[in-house]
Amino acid sequence: MKKDIRNIARASGSDTMHATTWGLLATAALIGGILVGSRGLRYFDPALVSYAGATLFAAFGLGYRFSMWLRRPPTRLYWFRGWEIFLQPHRFFGNLAHLFEIVWSNIVLQRFIGRRSRMRWTAHWFLAWGCLMAAAITFPLSFGWLHFETLRSSQQIYRAFLFGIPIVQFPVHSIVAELMFNALDIAAVMVLIGVFAALWRRGRDHGAMAVQQFADDLMPLILLFAISITGLFLTASTHLMQGLHYTFLSQLHAITVIITLLYLPFGKFFHIFQRPAQLGVDFYKRAGVEGEQAVCIRCGSMYGSRMHMDDLKRVQAALNINYQLANDTHYQDVCPPCRRKNLALIQDNMWKSTASES
Numbered sequence: 001m002k003k004d005i006r007n008i009a010r011a012s013g014s015d016t017m018h019a020t021t022w023g024l025l026a027t028a029a030l031i032g033g034i035l036v037g038s039r040g041l042r043y044f045d046p047a048l049v050s051y052a053g054a055t056l057f058a059a060f061g062l063g064y065r066f067s068m069w070l071r072r073p074p075t076r077l078y079w080f081r082g083w084e085i086f087l088q089p090h091r092f093f094g095n096l097a098h099l100f101e102i103v104w105s106n107i108v109l110q111r112f113i114g115r116r117s118r119m120r121w122t123a124h125w126f127l128a129w130g131c132l133m134a135a136a137i138t139f140p141l142s143f144g145w146l147h148f149e150t151l152r153s154s155q156q157i158y159r160a161f162l163f164g165i166p167i168v169q170f171p172v173h174s175i176v177a178e179l180m181f182n183a184l185d186i187a188a189v190m191v192l193i194g195v196f197a198a199l200w201r202r203g204r205d206h207g208a209m210a211v212q213q214f215a216d217d218l219m220p221l222i223l224l225f226a227i228s229i230t231g232l233f234l235t236a237s238t239h240l241m242q243g244l245h246y247t248f249l250s251q252l253h254a255i256t257v258i259i260t261l262l263y264l265p266f267g268k269f270f271h272i273f274q275r276p277a278q279l280g281v282d283f284y285k286r287a288g289v290e291g292e293q294a295v296c297i298r299c300g301s302m303y304g305s306r307m308h309m310d311d312l313k314r315v316q317a318a319l320n321i322n323y324q325l326a327n328d329t330h331y332q333d334v335c336p337p338c339r340r341k342n343l344a345l346i347q348d349n350m351w352k353s354t355a356s357e358s
Contacts, residue, residue, distance in 0.1 A: 007078045010318040011071045019067040026063030027056055038144025050254055051142040054261035061265025062273060067276070073318035077311055082280025085287045095283060102282050107275075123197035127224065128300045130190030131272075134227075138184055138257075185235050188228035195225045216268045223263065226256040284308075296335035298342075303335035 011018070035050065037045040044052075049124065070076055086095050105111050110128065114121035140146035140162070151157040151169070158177060159169040170176040179186075198221055202208045230253035237246045263269065288305030295302055309332045314331075316323060323331035334342070 008077055010073065011076060015068060015071045018071065019064045022067035023060040023062075023064035027060045027253075030056055034143045037163045041144065043147045043161070044165060045147075046143075048142045050258060051138070051261075054258040055142065058261045058264045062270070063268060065265050066273060073315045077315055078281060078284060081307075081311065082284055085283045086280065089271070098283070098286070099279070102279055106279070110149035111356045117149065117201070119197060119201045123194045123201060126190045126197065127194030130187045130194060130228075131224070133190070134184055134187040137187070165231070182235070183229060188231045189222050194223050195228070195314075198318045220268045223256065223260045227253070227260060230256055267321065294333070296338055297329055297333045298338040299335065301335055303337075309333065 034044065035041065063215075070079055085091065088095075088101075103170055110121060110125050113124045145163055147161050148158050149161065150172075151159060156172050157169055158172055159166050160180070161167065170180070201215070202212060208217075230249060233249050234246065237244055237249055260269075288308050292306040293302040293308040294304050294306045312332050313323075313330055325331060325333075331339075
């Protein structure tokens with residue numbers, strides 16, 4: 001990555017036009033993926049066109065908002081600086097090993113949530129992996145990337161195709177078939193466990209109750225509950241009620257899914273796409289610890305990485321915040337304890353000045 005990091009915090013051009021372009025590119029890429037993956041719509045199910053249409057809207061919204069997020073000076077600098085550090089030749093293989101480590105810890109096991117509370121971890125883990133499992137099945141089916149056929153030679157053998165390529169076959173009456181055809185039900189149960197755990201915690205944690213908002217905290221849980229419960233109702237209608245009200249339930253389920261997809265780029269679900277990008281902060285911190293340290297111009301103590309302090313100056317300059325001091329120094333060259341001392345001294349002098357005038 002050869003971009004000049006000194007100027008990268010300040011983005012050029014119109015934010016709206018830039019974000020719109022990336023939103024359209026994301027939508028076009030998804031359309032291209034649907035056409036190629038479904039072999040020219042050969043395996044695309046017209047009954048799922050509403051899901052695909054809502055996903056296209058979500059792709060535009062996600063591309064737009066992600067681009068706008070990266071236009072912010074702090075995020076923009078962290079993004080490019082993180083890639084710069086990760087791709088350094090002498091660090092690359094060590095960074096790959098560390099990337100696997102933090103993905104396993106933060107994404108798979110989600111230990112960063114577990115350090116806050118066990119109930120929060122339970123809710124987050126089941127919600128995350130239930131949603132990821134459902135997405136890994138639903139989107140390929142909706143786009144025509146994944147489909148199933150019986151063998152011509154035997155109606156008792158199913159074959160799964162991915163992008164039109166056969167990948168596995170299994171008997172209709174087998175554990176594999178039961179798991180594959182009920183994977184969405186398993187995901188729905190996982191999501192419901194996460195929803196109930198989250199509601200239980202929010203109903204008992206006074207700190208969470210004091211700051212929670214309907215749109216950001218409760219609406220996502222309601223949508224996930226609606227998707228999961230209507231999906232389970234479809235299975236119950238098929239296997240337990242001989243298809244009773246199946247048409248109505250399928251339409252109701254489709255409405256809940258489509259509303260969630262439309263909500264995806266604009267609500268709390270957007271953090272699903274932010275979290276992987278924030279892994280670069282870990283590499284940034286490691287490089288800061290290993291690199292040159294900043295020394296306070298007032299007391300001479302080390303208080304942080306020089307890279308971080310210099311980047312703070314660039315971000316503040318991009319935000320038109322001028323903390324320049326005399327003798328070509330900067331407020332960020334002063335350690336936090338000395339800043340507090342200076343603030344106390346200034347307040348003391350102002351108090352003394354006011355007292356002497358009165």
